[in-house]
Amino acid sequence: MESPVVRHLQIEADIVAEDDGRFVGRLADAYALRRRPLCLCRPMGVPMYVARIGRGFIVKRMPRTGKDHHPHCPSFESADTLFRPGTALRLPVGSKTSGRPTAIDVKVRFSRGPIATSAGAIAHRHDCRTNSGMRLSLLALLHLLWQASGLVEWTGHWIGKRRWWHVHRYLVEATRRVSIEGEMLSERVLIPEPFKVEDKTAIKARRSGTIARLLRDGSKQRMLLIGEVKAFRGVAEGHEIVVRHMPDVRLPLGNDQLRRLQRRFSPALGLWHSERGLHLIAIATVEAAAAGALRVVEIAVMTVTEHWLPVADLHELQLVTKLARYRGKMVKVLSFDGSGTQPMATVTLPDARPLPWALYLVPADANTDFDSAIAQSILSHPDRRxxxxxxxxxxxxxxxYDGVRRASVDGEDD
Structure with a gap:
């Protein structure tokens, strides 16, 4: 599996890496002394600053300096304005050793209805000074975690190297960087471990311990479940969801719930059923039912490719599948709760030279206003093609493909 780039910072005369045991201490020193660390992704260094979050410290890029970092640096951000305003939330880079949440706090009601994020999440991207929060759907929360996990990024170097083991690992790490009104999201989420027959007893015990948290404060306690759907199966009482890597757990789904799911997520379900090799990811709020079983309260689904890149329809699938064979970095842009009435890049190619690319898919029902908005977006961003x-x-x-090297895959031609 691809390894994340390890950031190196210069703090005064000292050079320290993020995975160095001294990293957190040096951030604390820089904060106390009001020193600006230099990110060494560029020879001359790029100034950054240290922020305090609770008892921990994180390093953040200076406003409007994302383009100054090297494209492979975690702080590089050439496509900020390609996203719909107020939708593309992103977790900041924080300490891997502090174990504390970073700048995003999510206020979640584990019940029917939307999920509201605090103003702090908005302030990270837009320097807002407002107390009003955004409201995210369950699907938008999944988008947030997918993006925070780095699962929207891809290069042809990684073909055959991204599996559920890696998806699980990165999603779990992302939940440790989000808090729910002070409580880590990782304490309220179940993401199935990769199933191994030889470890099934230990895996089941760990999963049972996680589910037992539902019963701590009574039957009204709820949590999130994120996993890959293996099948929807008819049973005597209605239907149930079979989740991969949880062969001994069934999630009952009432007839009304199934109809709502099919109506709301018809494109994703249709794509999953019609195309081989795709995965269907579900995010659900669940609660304890009779005899320690689980019951689905609310559910959303997202279709992803064999490389776990989200796609919304056949055209996105065609585009992403073709780009996945090339060695240059691609980033799949997620819509969160965007309405689709304003243009947004489907994919970006940040490594392309001499300038990055923004790739747009125009909906079939787009009107002239949509075309005008794309033209305006292009004209206002001369730093990308x-x-x-x-x-x-x-x-x-x-x-x-100029500036993007192709991976060697089966000798295919374009």
């Missing part, structure tokens, strides 16, 4: 595909007009145009 734009590629546009209008599926209603025909096949995909040639992809912009």
């Amino acid at each position: 734009a590629w546009i595909w209008r599926p209603a007009d025909g096949d995909m145009p040639p992809l912009p």
